[in-house]
Amino acid sequence: MFHWPDHVMIKEVGPRDGLQNEKIEVPFEDKVAWINLLSEAGYSYIEISSFVHPKWIPQLKDARQVASSIERKPGVTYAALVPNRKGLEAAVDTDVDEVSIFMSASDTHNKKNINKSIEETFPVLEEVVKEAKLEGKSVRGYVSTAFGCPYEGDVATDQVTMVCERLFGMGVDEVSIGDTIGVANPMQVDQKLTEWKKSLPIDQLAMHFHNTRGMALANVLVSLQHNITTFDAALGGLGGCPYAKGASGNLATDDLVYMLHRMGIETGIDEQKLKEAGNFIQNVLNKTLPSHQMQVMNKERV
Template sequence: MDWPQSICIKEVGPRDGLQNEKKYLSTEDKVSWINSLALTGLTYIEISSFVNPKWVPALHDALEVAKKIDRKPGVTYAALVPNQKGLEKALQANIDETAVFMSASESHNKKNINKSIAETFPILKEVVHDTLAAGKTVRGYLSAVFSCPYEGKISIDKVLFISEKMLEMGISELSLGDTIGTANPTQVEEVLEAFLKYFPKDKLAMHFHNTYGMALANILISLEMGITTFDASLGGLGGCPYAPGASGNIATDDLNHMMNEMGISTGINQEKLLAASCFIEEKIGRTLPSHALKAEKSKKRLSK
């Protein structure tokens, strides 16, 4: 197989992870954690979300977090932005990149954003336009690409149509979300085959959740298809234990371990990553799904 020499892992734990955890972290802990993440070699960290705290109370302190963290040169500090109001705050926080989001499923989009897909386009378009005008870049998330918890599989034509609309707005990258973690390697292959007919591979990132343990297999097939950017969340943070549709992202530590072992460079130090994973596991107060973290803890116990 012709594996790539290197890939880019985008850390979404402080946003996609923490927004789905029952326990809220203090601002100080978030800041310490993000600072330690930046020292691992990660070059992209989504630090929070500028949505209404009424909807995502865990991330109510986005502005404060953004202002208090160290800004390590070479690291892109990004944040989720739903609308103009969020963008104002994100710019006030001097964020490097904003991330806009919508769903490929009408019902999921309605449930998440309280708007139809058609109503969402002009809102995102304005955010993208104004972010670019402010000299920043924008990333796009498309969720429910592989399956929707309400509608099941979404037609690939609809997914491609929405993706094209988002890319036309001026986003620099589109992250394809397996929001409920049900995608399988055959499906990933089919979806990417369709995508790569219309879009260059360096405009695409993959965002897998690990509900059924298939995320690394899905990443493997994505690598084979030429994709080299992947979202991940330290420790496998996120997801609600009571909602099978919301399991955590693939653990950054597991993904980085597999890439290291395969000889694919990520630029990320696994030891530092595991230390940051240990920290967040302690703060969250539940055993996180990361396999690498579990193995590391067993090793330490054995060597005592």
């Protein structure tokens, strides 16, 4: 019998990773209202937007306005993705609590996503980390395509280890390892985490699963067995990857919370308020969200 943790931290990435892949641009006022609802639901961490150039992700072109307008609740970390020094300046100006940097474990995806090779990316990110630390910000690193690349296929475990070690060497506080195209399975997660634990600090790792093939919750269970207790998720299962065709939504926060709470694992999140926040963004997007909990809620209302 496995010893499950008493508490798991769920980092909500819906306002950034969820909305960046939507075809419509959600109005600024609705983004702010949604983030405020998420703050009331009991999260301790919400990724609110991304300070990337609007040409690349027009859905998040109002990042500065959003960051300046949300109602900040004490005890909640409000984070944003930054691609470079210019993005960091905007994040600092709007007093974001934590900045996230990002890159891929596969070179081809990294070039498609950032327009640089992996080796060319490290100096850019190192400058961001250094400046962010000088500004008193914590820094998170995202490593995409850790379980598979849409262009290269399998990604070697030691390649992911190398990228993570370089990020930790820069001074990042946590690395989120991503299954960007949703190809991971429980056995693969077990094998890779077994290897990664040999070189990487397990208490500074988070997992970022996509549910493209319905494996996300199963992969969470395996990760829990390896003492991973931080997971990224998006309410309703929103999201995907703009540069990975067919990569459907993130692990759904509401499904994850349902599972964890019934296993006796605390998250600090209020399920009723989570439903209210999910219903709000579902109405804004005018579409049914893919999570199982949203499906149940929609049927109950009929």
